[in-house]
Amino acid sequence: MQITVLSGGVGGARFVRGLVTSLHQRGEEGADDATDTVTVIGNTGDDITLFGLRVCPDLDSLLYTLGGAVDETQGWGREGDTRLLMEELGALGVQPQWFGLGDKDLGTHVARSLWLAQGATLSQVTDRLARRWGLPEQGVRLLPATDTPIETHVVVPDGDGERAIHFQEWWVRHGASLPALRFTVAGLAQAAPAPGVLEAIRGADVVLLPPSNPVVSIGIILGVPGVRDALRGTRAPVVGVSPLIGGRPVRGHADACLAPLGVEVSAAGVAGLYADLLDGWLVDDADAGATYPSRVAVRSLDLLMRDTEGAARIAGAALDLAAELAGGTR
Numbered sequence: 001m002q003i004t005v006l007s008g009g010v011g012g013a014r015f016v017r018g019l020v021t022s023l024h025q026r027g028e029e030g031a032d033d034a035t036d037t038v039t040v041i042g043n044t045g046d047d048i049t050l051f052g053l054r055v056c057p058d059l060d061s062l063l064y065t066l067g068g069a070v071d072e073t074q075g076w077g078r079e080g081d082t083r084l085l086m087e088e089l090g091a092l093g094v095q096p097q098w099f100g101l102g103d104k105d106l107g108t109h110v111a112r113s114l115w116l117a118q119g120a121t122l123s124q125v126t127d128r129l130a131r132r133w134g135l136p137e138q139g140v141r142l143l144p145a146t147d148t149p150i151e152t153h154v155v156v157p158d159g160d161g162e163r164a165i166h167f168q169e170w171w172v173r174h175g176a177s178l179p180a181l182r183f184t185v186a187g188l189a190q191a192a193p194a195p196g197v198l199e200a201i202r203g204a205d206v207v208l209l210p211p212s213n214p215v216v217s218i219g220i221i222l223g224v225p226g227v228r229d230a231l232r233g234t235r236a237p238v239v240g241v242s243p244l245i246g247g248r249p250v251r252g253h254a255d256a257c258l259a260p261l262g263v264e265v266s267a268a269g270v271a272g273l274y275a276d277l278l279d280g281w282l283v284d285d286a287d288a289g290a291t292y293p294s295r296v297a298v299r300s301l302d303l304l305m306r307d308t309e310g311a312a313r314i315a316g317a318a319l320d321l322a323a324e325l326a327g328g329t330r
């Protein structure tokens with residue numbers, strides 16, 4: 001089975017790890033007899049250049065989580081990392097200090113930046129990093145949504161006017177507390193989908209949308225020219241998992257991202273954002289009673305991903321709903 005996942009950072013990475021576990025469990029139970037491959041299309045709108053280094057937070061959260069090396073408490077960065085380089089940069093007065101880069105994590109950014117400077121594409125760089133973290137052995141292929149550098153900016157009020165700041169400055173430095181007037185994505189209109197992205201959507205048996213941020217993670221991937229049309233046109237069932245439970249994000253600031261779009265902060269509001277491409281939608285039991293787009297098959301369950309087993313249970317439910325939809329028993 002060819003499974004394609006559109007993913008942001010922490011929530012998406014935990015979901016994909018659960019998906020890999022679920023596929024493994026199903027294989028052992030004999031539920032799936034064919035080889036499964038999982039293609040993950042990762043958001044690159046969060047990417048930022050700091051100290052001359054290209055940092056790709058969502059791709060790195062996927063790599064470290066699947067590689068068993070992530071800081072589990074944070075969901076990003078490396079387990080047991082140190083901050084010696086950042087401390088030295090701070091002593092030298094080098095800014096910014098609000099984005100914490102660990103020493104081992106910096107190895108990834110140095111390697112990525114070096115390979116990019118040598119002419120490799122982000123896809124090629126990501127492939128090298130994926131090998132380092134054993135993704136192929138798990139049947140996982142990680143593709144950036146685009147090789148074109150893109151960056152999400154947030155337009156915030158500034159006196160009588162407004163100004164745009166990098167998404168990371170808004171999210172990390174200000175904790176998404178500055179009211180966002182709108183999001184803009186530099187480079188997005190001219191961006192091309194990375195090699196394999198459209199094929200992975202068109203040729204999939206199942207497309208999954210994890211509980212990632214619908215605006216600044218999945219929304220950015222959908223904005224890469226050609227991606228949304230490919231999702232609308234694919235024969236594969238598209239099944240999503242709500243990132244909101246009872247009107248609140250499980251983690252992160254999805255509520256602050258939905259507000260400027262005028263979208264209701266709820267599982268139904270997010271389903272509405274995907275209504276043109278979504279076939280199945282998993283919501284928490286708390287949201288079972290809401291009204292959803294009529295063409296979408298909705299199922300409810302406990303959506304809290306407490307651990308990998310919990311993520312596997314949710315990913316398994318998404319696969320079950322996709323199978324149900326593919327079988328025409330909706």
Ligand SMILES: O=c1nc2n(C[C@H](O)[C@H](O)[C@H](O)CO)c3cc(O)ccc3cc-2c(=O)[nH]1
Nearest residue numbers: 009046056057060076077098099100101172
């Ligand atoms: O809240 C934070 N998130 C940090 N993140 C997480 C991250 O930038 C955001 O959670 C995502 O971009 C939102 O999806 C990092 C991710 C990396 O890959 C590398 C470094 C950081 C550093 C921070 C940080 O200092 N504070």
